[in-house]
Amino acid sequence: MKNSMFNTSVVSSAALIAATLSTSSAFAEEKSWENIVKQAEGQSVYFHAWGGSQEINRYLQWAGKELKAQYGVDFNHVKVTDISETGSRLLAEKAAGKSDGGSVDMVWINGENFKSMKDNALLYGPFVSTLPNWQYVDKSLPVDSDFSEPTEGLEAPWGVGQLVFIHDTQSLNNPPTSYTDMLNYAKAFPNKLSYPKPPEFHGTSFLKSLLIELTDNDPSLAKPVSEADFEIVTQPLWNYLDEFHKVAWRGGKQFPAGTAETIQLLDDGQLDLAITFNPNAVFPLKPAGI
The missing domain is CATH 3.40.50 (Rossmann fold)
Incomplete structure (x- = not known):
């Protein structure tokens, strides 16, 4: 199996460390x-x-x-x-x-x-400004908020992750590059796509990424939830999932437990895409024959 990775409508996420x-x-x-x-x-x-x-x-x-x-x-x-x-x-x-x-x-x-x-x-904190290496942190990254919550110096990044998908280039040479493409692919090849079941964080991030793309990154997504807007803003997500689950792996009735299971299902030929937050995840898989 020759693995490759791509990203689509990604959610950037800093891996954060907090002092207690x-x-x-x-x-x-x-x-x-x-x-x-x-x-x-x-x-x-x-x-x-x-x-x-x-x-x-x-x-x-x-x-x-x-x-x-x-x-x-x-x-x-x-x-x-x-x-x-x-x-x-x-x-x-x-x-x-x-x-x-x-x-x-x-x-x-x-x-x-x-x-x-x-x-x-x-x-404990704020503490990040006391760290000598804080000066080297790329402030253009979203290090001052976490899931839209202001960090206020209470946590420091120690890495950057991006929601990416792994595929086998021998069986899927032209993977979907948007969630619209992904739904069309799932309809054309039923039972071959899925995502980890929330609240597992890969699954939650998949849904966040999906909502961001479907709403064209609606500014309200970065604000406190408003009951008046919730149904309107999130309706595209529910519409998408209703269609996706009909043709998803195991009919959308069962979901992988996490990224490791999606990778194993990819290796077994049950899924055409696996999901991860680690852009380097594919490299240690190759020596193992995955």
Whole structure:
């Protein structure tokens, strides 16, 4: 199988890291970065992050070794399946009055859980302006908002993802390049397209991307929801899904659990498109014969 990737009506998304209240003691006073580095020596950091990617896990293992060698910091990757579990843990610790020395120091977070943690005052900050490398962040990217929620310096990007689709060039040489094309393709080749079931974030992002394209990026999508506008603005999405599900994989009655399953279904020949947020996802698949 020869894999290739394309993007269509994409949603750009920064992978964001937020510090929790348990880290606040390290930044309780204005300090120079040099003093922060000195204070960090000998400390342990617990970073709660999705553990479903071997490539990302290996990168974090490498980063942990570098932190230990250069700064004397013990880095612990706490692998989670759903980052909302970490939010629930933080909320429980806050309810118990534990605002310092908690079990979570940093978290790899998405927009939905960022808003939840922000609304519940579980995050430390603003802190991003204290980071030496903040000056190198491309401010033209949407780093000041997350799922339309202002970040207000409470989270820092550590990568950029883009919603992309993987296809087999040997069986699909001319993939759809818009969601209109995708619907037409699904009608011509039933049972060959699908998307992860929301609230899995790839599935949610698929629907967001679809809504953006169908509404020509309506400005109201970046504003708080208005009941008066909701039905009108989102109606194209429901119309599309009603048509798409009729011809989707398994009749739109069942959905892949996530990106890994869409890739496996692509390899099995059940799907013609897989979905991912990682533009480099296709490269480690080739040595594995996928």
